[in-house]
Amino acid sequence: MGDLPLSKTDRKNKVNNPKSDYETGLSDDEQLDLRIWLRLLTCTHLIERRVRKNLRDDFDTTLPRFDVLAQIDRAPDGQPMRELSNRLMVTNGNITPLVDRLVDDNLIKRDPSTEDRRVQHVSLTSEGQNALDKMIPAHSSWVNSLMANLDRESALDLHKLLGDLKNSILKAEIE
Amino acid sequence: MGDLPLSKTDRKNKVNNPKSDYETGLSDDEQLDLRIWLRLLTCTHLIERRVRKNLRDDFDTTLPRFDVLAQIDRAPDGQPMRELSNRLMVTNGNITPLVDRLVDDNLIKRDPSTEDRRVQHVSLTSEGQNALDKMIPAHSSWVNSLMANLDRESALDLHKLLGDLKNSILKAEIE
DNA sequence: ACTTATTACTTTAGATCTAAACCATTTAAT
DNA sequence: ATTAAATGGTTTAGATCTAAAGTAATAAGT
Incomplete structure (x- = not known):
């Protein structure tokens, strides 16, 4: 999909990148994507769990x-x-x-x-x-405190990359 | 919490950073954290929706x-x-x-x-x-295709930052 | 030994979610 | 006008989830 000659999609091609993890049969890129997905899920669950508990404890909702x-x-x-x-x-x-x-x-x-x-x-x-x-x-302060150990530059980077990810997903959804 | 003199937590302090959004009453950092949280949630929902549908269509589960x-x-x-x-x-x-x-x-x-x-x-x-x-x-190929428009460097960065976020959350959970 | 946690799992009640079918209304296409 | 398709919302059936209470077995403290 990318215009660059060495796009990730090219590198994902097993002809170009024959090195696969024999145990899982997954390429390095596939592994990386799965790990991102796992971390995304973990972060979401952790934050949701905290917010859920606080909403119940503090606002009974x-x-x-x-x-x-x-x-x-x-x-x-x-x-x-x-x-x-x-x-x-x-x-x-x-x-x-x-x-x-x-x-x-x-x-x-x-x-x-x-x-x-x-x-x-x-x-x-x-x-x-x-x-x-x-x-x-x-609610804002809860989220804020959960992210307090992330410096502002990292937060800005993360925000941007999540935007990129969102665009990638939406692009893939269209086909 | 940070050792740096200009840590995010310092800047979050309204004394140091009196500029707040009057409409929401939230500081810039709080706004940023909320936006990260929203994007996190959006990406998670989008991926989950796709995986859910594919599991049903292809494997009836x-x-x-x-x-x-x-x-x-x-x-x-x-x-x-x-x-x-x-x-x-x-x-x-x-x-x-x-x-x-x-x-x-x-x-x-x-x-x-x-x-x-x-x-x-x-x-x-x-x-x-x-x-x-x-x-x-x-499953791996589905996730892979959703992230196909993310170049490898971005993917690596995102993976790292999500790790940082996870650590921040876990640190905050302990107190 | 005896009491008191703690742990692993199940059960319960009730809220939330999906997918699919449904109804009513609106829009589009002849 | 008439039919067909699309849209907004509800309903249904059933799976998944949480929180909290309950049961049995283990661990810890005295």
Whole structure:
């Protein structure tokens, strides 16, 4: 895919890079990619576990509920359910009961769209906004403290490389 | 925490870095950490979605089942349930029914430990080993293709930085 | 020996998730 | 206009997950 004569994809080709780990049958590049994937997963799990616990201990709520509230907050005028499930990257069938419960708890509200009768616009109630306003800085500080041992330059590099990775994935998804 | 005079933790201090985003009330470093966390989550979700779909389409199985099989494979002589849940970073109560189903499908087997009557050693059956041997290279190639647009140097950097992040998290967990 | 943790695993209750089927509405294509 | 396709949302079935309680066996402290 790359324009460079020595792109990684070339080097991955077993004709160009016959050295494989005999035990696994995987090339060096494949091994590296798998290790990246494992670390990605580990970091995600570790952070999620901490955030989950803190949300429960400090706010008696759950991560998916917080995620929904935080996402709704990003569109103050309300947003359709589909946008929620897209942004949160979960299936649409998952959002409905989550929103149901948050509506029951009077933290968010559903308003039918005037333009499209299929659409339900979801937005925060003042109670929901209040609750979220307390959670946002706490959540931020938790993540912050987990990354405190990463110097700023590394953090900037990591942010950039994760952006590259995301683009690589999206490019691969298209084909 | 850092030994350097201008460590990130110092700069995070609002006295030293009074510039905050007025809208969010978060410092630049906090914003950066949150963005890293978001990208981490996005990449993880995107890869998981793809792997999940491919496992279903090509092998008619699920990601948690594959994870359990792959983890069991790493300890050929069998390993206790606890080690499984530790390495897969899920609660122990989650592993039991997953293992139950895989045993029912004759892909793995449980053997009581001779040394400790509480322990159940889990290992692959030959059927399970056969199934897994087909999945491993496929899984690797999927991950590989998702990262194909990342050049090798970036991949190495990313691997290293994710290691740094992991260490930072673990250090923070201890306190 | 005896009591008290601790550990390995299971069980329970309930929330969350996926995939797939479904309904209603809107859009596109004749 | 009429049909066909796409879209937004819900529902369903079933798997996966967490947290917390429970059970049995081991380890540690006195």
